[in-house]
Amino acid sequence: MRSDHGAGKRIRNRKGLTIFELMIVGVIIGVLAGIAIPVYLTYLKRARQVEAPVALTEIKRLESMYFAFSGGYGSLDEIGYHPSTMLRYYKVTLELIQPSGGHPAGFQATATGNLGSDLEGDVWTIVQDGALQHVQAD
Numbered sequence: 001m002r003s004d005h006g007a008g009k010r011i012r013n014r015k016g017l018t019i020f021e022l023m024i025v026g027v028i029i030g031v032l033a034g035i036a037i038p039v040y041l042t043y044l045k046r047a048r049q050v051e052a053p054v055a056l057t058e059i060k061r062l063e064s065m066y067f068a069f070s071g072g073y074g075s076l077d078e079i080g081y082h083p084s085t086m087l088r089y090y091k092v093t094l095e096l097i098q099p100s101g102g103h104p105a106g107f108q109a110t111a112t113g114n115l116g117s118d119l120e121g122d123v124w125t126i127v128q129d130g131a132l133q134h135v136q137a138d
Helices: 005-012 019-049 051-070
Strands: 091-097 106-113 122-127 132-136
Touching: 019 051, 051 091, 051 106, 051 122, 051 132
Parallel strands: none
Antiparallel strands: 091 106, 106 122, 122 132
């Protein structure tokens, strides 16, 4: 009879993980989550930001067409601005710049949204010459 029979029996009866092995797995998952979640949120914010320049560029295009026919700039309803897809992250406003008389001499469209959990919003603007600016980053 062999004397190592008891050692083999102990190895065969071992089931599950030790607490130390579970702690190591927990640390690895925590480190991966600590890296992956902020990166994911950054990409998500950048993807949502696309909505503002697209909406403002559409307003600029419609204002240019309206100007060609009327000689001035118009409100969102007058130019026929109805986004093809509903804006989910931004609210668009339009300010007409009034001259001393006659048609509006210019405009500034603004898209404002809050893409994160902070208090500061994300603000984009465009004016009649087509200058698109990211005024305030979220």
